């Protein structure tokens with residue numbers, strides 16, 4: 045880690061802690077003795093094993109950005125914040141990585157997103173469902189909605 049002040053390659057870590065799922069390190073330059081902070085992100089995805097099978101049968105690596113993009117499309121003009129979307133994506137990523145070596149299907153992941161959206165915003169849920177689910181008929185769409193929002 046190069047010192048941002050004098051470019052000295054030797055810096056020492058004087059403090060290290062985990063903040064918001066990142067490792068925060070306080071460093072001190074061994075040459076000019078100035079201190080600075082670095083953040084390291086966990087790479088919690090095991091790219092060798094975390095695979096997603098698409099509807100057409102092809103398998104690709106899990107892509108968190110796709111989940112965020114999908115949800116973002118569904119929440120337009122809805123009271124859902126970017127932080128809430130991030131939290132959904134984080135939760136799904138954690139769920140997937142907790143089962144190592146398993147290939148998930150896009151519809152399983154879609155269901156996980158729907159589960160989260162149902163608790164957050166009904167309109168976003170229905171928008172996401174209409175894009176994500178394969179509806180053979182209007183009936184199945186109505187069925188999904190009524191399953192998700194049982195009358196009380």
Ligand SMILES: [Zn+2]
Pocket residue numbers: 047048049050051052073074075076077078
């Ligand atoms: Zn320095």
